[in-house]
Every structure is written in C-alpha cells, then in structure tokens.
Amino acid sequence: MNKKEELLKVAEDKVRQGGYSNFSFREIANDVGIKSASVHYHFPTKADLGAALAHQYTDAFLAALGSVDDIKARGENPIDVYTAIFRGALITDDKMCLCGLLGAQNESLPEKVQVEVKRFFDKNLEWLSAAHAANGEENPARAAITTVSLLEGAMMISKALNDHSYFTLATQ
Amino acid sequence: MNKKEELLKVAEDKVRQGGYSNFSFREIANDVGIKSASVHYHFPTKADLGAALAHQYTDAFLAALGSVDDIKARGENPIDVYTAIFRGALITDDKMCLCGLLGAQNESLPEKVQVEVKRFFDKNLEWLSAAHAANGEENPARAAITTVSLLEGAMMISKALNDHSYFTLATQ
DNA sequence: AATAGTCTACCTATCACTAGGTAGTCATTC
DNA sequence: GAATGACTACCTAGTGATAGGTAGACTATT
Secondary structure (H helix, E strand, O other): OOHHHHHHHHHHHHHHHHOHHHOOHHHHHHHHOOOHHHHHHHOOOHHHHHHHHHHHHHHHHHHHHOOHHHHHHOOOOHHHHHHHHHHHHHHHHOOOOHHHHHHHOHHHOOHHHHHHHHHHHHHHHHHHHHHHHHOOOOOHHHHHHHHHHHHHHHHHHHHHOOOOHHHHHHHO | OOHHHHHHHHHHHHHHHHOHHHOOHHHHHHHHOOOHHHHHHHOOOHHHHHHHHHHHHHHHHHHHHOOHHHHHHOOOOHHHHHHHHHHHHHHHHOOOOHHHHHHHOHHHOOHHHHHHHHHHHHHHHHHHHHHHHHOOOOOHHHHHHHHHHHHHHHHHHHHHOOOOHHHHHHHO
8 A cells, every 4th residue: 555545545535524724735744754846746636636536436346346247147236235335334434324425525625636626426326226227127227316415414413413323223 | 583593503504514523613703703712601512502402403403293182183294294394495406404414513512512412313213103103003113213214214215316306206 | 881793904824836946766768 | 797778766956836724813793
C-alpha cells in the first residue's frame, strides 16, 4: 500500500464521519507520515482527492455486489445481498455510506465530486432495477429507488441515534 | 424579526445546503448586516448556535405536524400528512432536512448539537409510532423507523441526483 | 445609572495551495 | 560503463484567506 492509497484510506474514514470538510491535507498527510505539500503531488487539489475518493468507493462497492445474474444463479435474492453489504458497511466500520453523506451535502461540493456521487447512485439504481426485474417486480425502477432510499435513510438515522439496531429494525 | 432570528434563518439555509461546517460567524453576520463579533453576543459559541438551530427546527417541524388525533379526527391519514410535510421541505426550499444532514455527520458534531439532532428523531419516531398505531399497524415501532428512513433517504438521493422526481417516485 | 446590542481591533490557529529544491530511480546516449 | 536527462516522491518555507473567539469601547433605550 503506497502513500497515495494510504491517503485515500484515511481521508475516506474522515469523510464518512463528518463529510467533505471533515478532512484537511495537513491532517491526512500527518496520518500517513508525509507533509501536506506532498499530498498535492498525488492530488493537485482537494476536489481531485474528493472525486478520486468517491470514484474508488463506487468501484469497490460495485465489485462487492457482483452481478445480479451470478447471485440469482446461486439461488439467492440480490436485494438481500445488497442489504447485507449496506449493513456490513455500517456495522463493521461504524460509519455512514460515503456517497450518502456526500449526496446530502451535494450543493456545497465541487462539481468534480458531485459527478462522482451522481455516478454512485446511477450505478446503484441500475443494479437494483436489474435485481428487482429479475425478482419479477412489476415496477423495478420504483422498487430500486425505494430500496436504496430506505437503506441510506436507515443508515443515517442509526448514526444520528447512535444505535445500529434501528438499521436492523428498518431493513429486516 | 430581530437579528437573532435572522441569524438563525440564514444559518439554517447554509447548513441545509452543506452541513454544520457550511456556515461561519463572519458569513452569517455579513448576511444580516452586523459584525461577526456581535454574533457571539447572541450565541456564545458556534456549538450554541448549532444546537439552537436544531432545537428550533424540531419545534417548527412538530408544530407543522400537529397532533395525530386531530388528523385522524379530520379523516386524514397521518402518514400522508407526514410525507407531505417532508415533500414540502424538499420542494419548497430545495433543501435537505436539517437534522437529516446533521444526523449523517453526527460523529463530527459538538455534543450539544448531537443532543438536539437526537431529540428530532426521538420526537419523530414517537409521533410516527402513534400514527401507525392509530392506523392499526401491527408493529408501529418498526413502521415508524421504516417511514422516516424512507423519507430521509429519498430526500438525500433526490439532492444527490439533483432531481426531485426521485423523491416522488420513492414515496408516492 | 444600567442594560442591550453592536462596534473596532485584535488574537491564534488552520485552511488550501505554491515555489523551488533534493535524493533516488530509470532509460538513453556517447 | 560513465554521463545525461527525465521522472518520482518527497521536502522546507511560505503565501493570502479564513476560521472561531476575546477585550474593551461605544451608543441608544429605559
């Protein structure tokens, strides 16, 4: 793991705790043992770092999901798989969804970051629509937005009330 | 409307756009036509202002809701009323729910503010549980957390994708 | 005389970002 | 195989802007 990857990792933790403005170049540089000026070598501006963060997060999330077809082939319900990955992100890391938090504060973000946040949700809705269609839902597009809304909202409220059992109650 | 109320109003707009760190004493002072030092007369610290903001927002929200009994007496469904108020907050102001955004970034907030955010959701869940119970739901507590999760999540995603139709699709 | 509300003037800390330099690595060239 | 030049990954030192917060003076109302 090189310094660039380390920087993204520590920045991700901070953003998932308090949003885009919850990390500074100085802080993350200090965390990985370099100087803040050197962070600019890897990421010219803070917006570049933020965009890279959301892009990487989206890719990792999609990779964790896998393909709807593979899940159906295993005889599992893709919506259950999707829910389990959300639950894992909350329980394991005790943190919000990166793009959920960024999405909520969308208006104040640099455009580069907004684009990547939008990509996250576009890809999620695409995946969920396919999943609901494969399950025989009559309105897969609506079911998709309902599923992701419920999960992001339950995550947010579990963080606000500092009690993960609300997530379980809302999604079980 | 005095300066204190004006300050809360302009601060609320900024927080609902980009979170707790999206406003500064200098900015809001300038917006209402006083100096930043004078803001400290009304609110000793930023945490005090943030807490007052969330408290006021909660009170206004509950007042707008009214009582479950009154709504039932009018022959309306309280969950529809609740949903309509959420939709109004999104469509009219084109902004997130204040406590939703603050809740998502809960970990990075001063404790005073966290307490007020928690109060918002506690009161909301209480109201929704009573509403679902009045509707004859078999598990009002679960229905309550599901309702608020869906609405907060749909709001967040509508902001992230910059398209209110997602909220309508998820909640209609 | 007292209080409320605002002011000027300032503090320290932190922010993103830049200029310019250095040590080591690498392939190319003579 | 020694020298050259480009490249990587960092550094020191600093910029101007902005952050939250404080001390003490001023002014208008009561």
